[in-house]
Every structure is written in structure tokens, then in C-alpha cells.
Amino acid sequence: MEMQNKVGINHGGRLRRSDLAVRVLALVLTLAAAVVLGVNRQTTTVSVTIVPSLPPVNLPVTAKWLHMSAFVYLVITNAIACFYTAVSLILTLATKGGIKKVSMIVTVLDLVVMALLFSAIGASGAVGLIGYQGNSHVQWQKVCNVFDKFCHQVTGALVLSFIAAVAYLLLVVLAIFNVYKKL
Amino acid sequence: MEMQNKVGINHGGRLRRSDLAVRVLALVLTLAAAVVLGVNRQTTTVSVTIVPSLPPVNLPVTAKWLHMSAFVYLVITNAIACFYTAVSLILTLATKGGIKKVSMIVTVLDLVVMALLFSAIGASGAVGLIGYQGNSHVQWQKVCNVFDKFCHQVTGALVLSFIAAVAYLLLVVLAIFNVYKKL
Numbered sequence: 001m002e003m004q005n006k007v008g009i010n011h012g013g014r015l016r017r018s019d020l021a022v023r024v025l026a027l028v029l030t031l032a033a034a035v036v037l038g039v040n041r042q043t044t045t046v047s048v049t050i051v052p053s054l055p056p057v058n059l060p061v062t063a064k065w066l067h068m069s070a071f072v073y074l075v076i077t078n079a080i081a082c083f084y085t086a087v088s089l090i091l092t093l094a095t096k097g098g099i100k101k102v103s104m105i106v107t108v109l110d111l112v113v114m115a116l117l118f119s120a121i122g123a124s125g126a127v128g129l130i131g132y133q134g135n136s137h138v139q140w141q142k143v144c145n146v147f148d149k150f151c152h153q154v155t156g157a158l159v160l161s162f163i164a165a166v167a168y169l170l171l172v173v174l175a176i177f178n179v180y181k182k183l
Numbered sequence: 184m185e186m187q188n189k190v191g192i193n194h195g196g197r198l199r200r201s202d203l204a205v206r207v208l209a210l211v212l213t214l215a216a217a218v219v220l221g222v223n224r225q226t227t228t229v230s231v232t233i234v235p236s237l238p239p240v241n242l243p244v245t246a247k248w249l250h251m252s253a254f255v256y257l258v259i260t261n262a263i264a265c266f267y268t269a270v271s272l273i274l275t276l277a278t279k280g281g282i283k284k285v286s287m288i289v290t291v292l293d294l295v296v297m298a299l300l301f302s303a304i305g306a307s308g309a310v311g312l313i314g315y316q317g318n319s320h321v322q323w324q325k326v327c328n329v330f331d332k333f334c335h336q337v338t339g340a341l342v343l344s345f346i347a348a349v350a351y352l353l354l355v356v357l358a359i360f361n362v363y364k365k366l
Contacts, residue, residue: 067320070309104363108356115301115352122305126253131321137250138314140323169298173291179362180287
């Protein structure tokens, strides 16, 4: 039992290195996703008919992530995930994964961050889909024909976030495999 | 080592009973959420002006979950989660939580179902929010002033799904606590 405790969670081998690699990947991806969506901005002109008897007026309109709650949620969630991943990396490296309680808490927090990311991806994905296709039942017109570059960048941020969320899922699965192996 | 394997994951005590209780709760909640949203339907009349010189015409319009991809996703996800939970309950009861591999696979699947549910909740939540508030930047009008009963029922399904998703999160956390305790 004493020996088991000393061996702890630290494999010092394949599993711990894969945990670190996946964690660094998640850090980079969440940072990239937050930046890609955070700097996303497109200004374009649309013709608007104000008075029917006069010719339409060209007005500049701007799309940015702050205009849609779902995108704000995705940027904030990615930022939180990125910050947490940096802290968890430092913790994992400092304790060398050898302290049981720290490993357990990190796994539970990985789980919570994963849940946050998946809900934010769902939110932005649903809004993005309506942006691309529109929805005739509620008469929400598609807007991605106008804001094409903006929509592409949202898709990019979504892909990055999704890979990051899968990385967190993998981190939890690795931790579960790791501890079950020792039972 | 042999003794440890025999003791396995089965505490036979507090933790295993709490796992069963949470699993039954998740089963009931996902079933309820799928039904509440699946039977959701509201028909109302709206005045539409077809020809400006004639008085507006009252047209019946119906809102149902099939009209919005996000709601379809939420119903399907809850149905999958409900079916999976029934299978996992049978597996857990049949093996009495004593077979290491089964417990591990159930925990990983709990995790995947949790991810699915959180993304579906995010999707329907984002669409529901626009339904309640509208979004002036993309000129998507709110529709919950017209389909009030429909929107209330979506909110109900969302609350049920959210508690179910938290229940799955709890199941994974319980499993993690349970195995770390034995290291």
C-alpha cells in the first residue's frame, strides 16, 4: 500500500507525457480560438430603402463578436479554459503528477472546463447555423451571405474550440484509464 | 493485488448507492426533457398584410420543435442519453459495479453523454435566448411574445436537460473520487 501511494499517479512514462502533450495542445487551441473570434470584425455596406420614392442608401454595417451573446460566451469560455490550462500545466509540472489530491482536483476541473466548452460550442454553433441558413419558420434571415469573412472566422474559432474540447475529454479519459489501471 | 482486484470498484456502500440514485435521476430527467420538448407545439394566429390596400389577414402559424435544428438536436440527445442510461443501469446492477472494465467503460460513456448534453443545451439555450430577446444587429425578431407557451416549454426542457447534464457530471466525479480513494 505504501509503495502504491509513492508510485501514485505518476507513471513517469507514456501516460504522463501524453497528458502534458494534450494539455499544451488545449492551451494553444483555446488561446487561438479566443483570439480568432475576439479580433473577428467585418464592415460592409448594405443598401437600405428608407423612403420608397427615393433610391436606396448605402449604409455601413459592422459585424463583431460582441453583438451576439453566444459568441461572447465562446470567447469568455475559451479565455477561462486557456487560463485554467496554464495553471493546471504549472501544477502538473510542479508536482510531477505525483500528488494524488492535486491530480484528482485537476481531473475534476478538466471535466468542468470541458462541459463549459461544449456548451459554448453548441451555443455558437446553433447561432452560426442560423446565420448560414436562416430559419423561415421564425423569419430569421441568413446573414452570412453579407458577412462572409466574419462567418468563416466564426467557423474557424468553432473548429479550434471543438478540438480543444475533445482534448479535455481525452485528458479526463487518460486520467480515468490511468487510475483504473492501478486498481 | 489479488484482494484489491476482488474488492474492485464495488464499495457495496455509500458511493455505489449514490451512483445508482444519480443514474435513475438522470434517466427520469432525460426522458422528461425529451417528452416535454417532443410534444411541444403551439398554434396561434398572426395578422399578415398581404396587399397594402386590403385589411390584414389572420393566418394560423404553428411552432414545433422540428422547425429548429437546435431543438431537434436537444430531443435526440436526450433520447440517446435516456436509452444509454437504461443500458448502463442494467449493466451496473448486473455486474454490481464489481467488474473493473465495465465500470471504466461506463464512466467513459457517461463522459461522452455529458458532452453531448451540454452542447445540445448550449445550442437550444442560444436559440431560445434569441427567441426571447431577438437580436437587432442581424434583425432577428423575438418570437416568444407570439409563441409564449412554446417558449415556456422549451425553457422547461432546458432546465430538465441541464439538471440531467449536471447529474452525468456528478456520476463521472463520483467515479473519479471512488477510484482515486483506492490508489
